[in-house]
Amino acid sequence: xxxxxxxxxxxxxxxxxxxxxxxxxxxxxxxxxxxxxxxxxxxxxxxxxxxxxxxxxxxxxxxxxxxxxxxxxxxxxxxxxxxxxxxxxxxxxxxxxxxxxxxxxxxxxxxxxxxxxxxxxxxxxxxxxxxxxxxxxxxxxxxxxxxxxxxxxxxxxxxxxxxxxxxxxxxxxxxxxxxxxxxxxxxxxxxxxxxxxxxxxxxxxxxxxxxxxxxxxxxxxxxxxxxxxxxxxxxxxxxxxxxxxxxxxxxxxxxxxxxxxxxxxxxxxxxxxxxxxxxxxxxxxxxxxxxxxxxxxxxxxxxxxxxxxxxxxxxxxxxxxxxxxxxxxxxxxxxxxxxxxxxxxxxxxxxxxxxxxxxxxxxxxxxxxxxxxxxxxxxxxxxxxxxxxxxxxxxxxxxxxxxxxxxxxxxxxxxxxxxxxxxxxxxxxxxxxxxxxxxxxxxxxxxxxxxxxxxxxxxxxxxxxxxxxxxxxxxxxxxxxxxxxxxxxxxxxxxxxxxxxxxxxxxxxxxxxxxxxxxxxxxxxxxxxxxxxxxxxxxxxxxxxxxxxxxxxxxxxxxxxxxxxxxxxxxxxxxxxxxxxxxxxxxxxxxxxxxxxxxxxxxxxxxxxxxxxxxxxxxxxxxxxxxxxxxxxxxxxxxxxxxxxxxxxxxxxxxxxxxxxxxxxxxxxxxxxxxxxxxxxxxxxxxxx
Numbered sequence: 183x184x185x186x187x188x189x190x191x192x193x194x195x196x197x198x199x200x201x202x203x204x205x206x207x208x209x210x211x212x213x214x215x216x217x218x219x220x221x222x223x224x225x226x227x228x229x230x231x232x233x234x235x236x237x238x239x240x241x242x243x244x245x246x247x248x249x250x251x252x253x254x255x256x257x258x259x260x261x262x263x264x265x266x267x268x269x270x271x272x273x274x275x276x277x278x279x280x281x282x283x284x285x286x287x288x289x290x291x292x293x294x295x296x297x298x299x300x301x302x303x304x305x306x307x308x309x310x311x312x313x314x315x316x317x318x319x320x321x322x323x324x325x326x327x328x329x330x331x332x333x334x335x336x337x338x339x340x341x342x343x344x345x346x347x348x349x350x351x352x353x354x355x356x357x358x359x360x361x362x363x364x365x366x367x368x369x370x371x372x373x374x375x376x377x378x379x380x381x382x383x384x385x386x387x388x389x390x391x392x393x394x395x396x397x398x399x400x401x402x403x404x405x406x407x408x409x410x411x412x413x414x415x416x417x418x419x420x421x422x423x424x425x426x427x428x429x430x431x432x433x434x435x436x437x438x439x440x441x442x443x444x445x446x447x448x449x450x451x452x453x454x455x456x457x458x459x460x461x462x463x464x465x466x467x468x469x470x471x472x473x474x475x476x477x478x479x480x481x482x483x484x485x486x487x488x489x490x491x492x493x494x495x496x497x498x499x500x501x502x503x504x505x506x507x508x509x510x511x512x513x514x515x516x517x518x519x520x521x522x523x524x525x526x527x528x529x530x531x532x533x534x535x536x537x538x539x540x541x542x543x544x545x546x547x548x549x550x551x552x553x554x555x556x557x558x559x560x561x562x563x564x565x566x567x568x569x570x571x572x573x574x575x576x577x578x579x580x581x582x583x584x585x586x587x588x589x590x591x592x593x594x595x596x597x598x599x600x601x602x603x604x605x606x607x608x609x610x611x612x613x614x615x616x617x618x619x620x621x622x623x624x625x626x627x628x629x630x631x632x633x634x635x636x637x638x639x640x641x642x643x644x645x646x647x648x649x650x651x652x653x654x655x656x657x658x659x660x661x662x663x664x665x666x667x668x669x670x671x672x673x674x675x676x677x678x679x680x681x682x683x684x685x686x687x688x689x690x691x692x693x694x695x696x697x698x699x700x701x702x703x704x705x706x707x708x709x710x711x712x713x714x715x716x717x718x719x720x721x722x723x724x725x726x727x728x729x730x731x732x733x734x735x736x737x738x739x740x741x742x743x744x745x746x747x748x749x750x751x752x753x754x755x756x757x758x759x760x761x762x763x764x765x766x767x768x769x770x771x772x773x774x775x776x777x778x779x780x781x782x783x784x785x786x787x788x789x790x791x792x793x794x795x796x797x798x799x800x801x802x803x804x805x806x807x808x809x810x811x812x813x814x815x816x817x818x819x820x821x822x823x824x825x826x827x828x829x830x831x832x833x834x835x836x837x838x839x840x841x842x843x844x845x846x847x848x849x850x851x852x853x854x855x856x857x858x859x860x861x862x863x864x865x866x867x868x869x870x871x
């Protein structure tokens with residue numbers, strides 16, 4: 183009878199067994215709940231944006247698999263972010279958290295999917311004997327066990343999408359987090375992965391991390407040294423942690439001393455004694471060793487580039503290949519997060535990665551190979567800058583660089599705007615190339631490059647930078663011992679000092695020009711020395727002495743058929759005659775000057791001497807004609823993209839309109855002038871117009 187039945191619970195080998203008379207019901211065993219996450223990260227700082235993105239993934243898990251592939255360079259904090267966030271949300275995954283280090287970039291061999299699945303299946307309660315041997319069967323069983331369960335799977339340090347793909351659950355209730363130094367583009371394309379790319383920590387977060395590890399009281403006691411320490415780690419969390427922990431472990435040493443030690447040997451200092459794998463150099467080494475031979479060579483050579491960024495063309499020159507051949511190699515380095523693409527065909531290294539690349543080049547490539555690569559690069563910059571300046575200002579008074587001495591093909595430009603844009607993109611690199619060339623014996627490049635940069639500095643009104651570059655040029659020319667080259671560099675420096683109104687210094691160097699040019703019989707440079715010296719005298723108010731210099735230069739320019747020089751001297755004489763109120767002579771000379779400029783197509787100097795003619799008309803009381811000249815000058819300068827002179831001429835136009843009583847247009851012109859002036863350079867030019 184039912185009332186007489188008995189129920190006993192006993193435990194069998196496969197779980198609880200319910201006995202009811204002669205019926206045995208086996209209750210399914212409760213599957214284990216794995217908790218495999220590594221410990222949470224201590225002193226976790228920053229990454230608010232990335233954490234918000236990860237949180238948003240939980241708000242709408244609608245796809246079969248949601249994957250966040252956290253890509254980034256070695257040491258940038260991918261694992262720290264993934265582990266920290268996983269701990270924050272682990273209560274949302276009550277059925278467990280699976281974790282594995284796939285060793286995609288590690289001294290140990292990479293884990294194969296079959297190895298990982300064996301471990302995962304074991305963690306999910308599958309006995310070893312029951313684990314299938316076939317990878318497809320293993321994947322099928324793994325996905326069956328996770329069906330309808332809420333499990334977080336953290337796949338750390340993946341090398342490829344193929345290494346990850348068999349480890350993806352099929353359940354919409356699971357979430358996979360994969361970290362990699364590669365982009366894992368296949369996961370984004372086929373599985374819809376949401377990729378998060380980590381960059382360096384912003385300075386405030388980097389400082390906060392360092393203060394947290396060092397201790398706020400000690401860090402704040404040496405704020406400058408702490409900031410120095412942070413800056414030298416270049417926003418790389420691994421480097422920051424190592425450096426800060428070294429400080430924390432040495433309470434009796436000044437932070438300033440430790441920061442100085444870091445400055446002298448960054449890659450060596452950023453290491454730990456008890457964990458050889460937890461060093462900046464070892465992390466970079468793992469990424470580098472994963473590269474095939476050809477991209478690895480490109481990586482090393484890029485470390486030789488002296489500037490902060492590099493274009494595809496420059497990379498090709500370094501490697502002795504075409505830009506078309508260089509591009510896929512750069513993409514390979516970018517995909518591996520050893521290089522960052524920051525714009526169209528433009529890349530940069532993380533500072534510490536750059537040091538590692540240069541160090542690796544010194545180790546792996548011969549001195550001859552490195553020397554040839556750098557020589558090609560410096561030559562390419564010099565000759566491309568020369569092509570650009572002659573496109574921007576074809577009437578430049580200095581001779582073009584002899585391209586026959588180069589074995590590289592400089593860039594060519596379709597328009598003036600293209601040449602100016604190249605200058606804008608390469609300006610920091612060109613400054614770095616100049617300094618590097620002067621310090622490493624490439625004196626011809628260092629001597630000639632400043633004359634190619636002057637046009638760019640002039641249009642921005644950055645006189646101080648122009649003087650600094652030309653000073654380096656003269657020093658290198660003298661090291662070279664070539665008086666023809668020295669004349670070019672002296673001419674560029676004298677002109678730069680003149681523009682910066684360092685007039686006595688300008689005359690000093692123009693006199694040196696005169697001596698050399700006279701001795702070697704270079705008549706055009708003799709004329710150039712008179713020309714520059716006279717302009718300095720004119721600005722000093724020594725008009726009679728200036729007139730003598732201008733007339734000597736004018737005679738030589740006419741004999742040599744140098745139209746630009748002739749027109750400038752005529753205009754300079756006209757300006758002196760205007761100041762002397764010899765208005766008929768001033769008008770005659772200025773008109774001759776303008777006619778030559780127009781005939782030769784020299785619109786830059788035409789714009790300048792239209793402004794001089796406008797001043798003459800103002801002196802004569804003809805404001806209407808002066809305004810016409812100034813308006814035409816503004817148009818020409820704007821077409822030439824000479825921002826500084828456009829601003830300066832607009833200011834003069836505003837003043838003239840105001841004198842005529844046209845206050846509305848005067849206000850407009852002044853506003854335009856101020857707007858342009860403020861946008862000339864990030865810091866503004868060296869002197870107001």
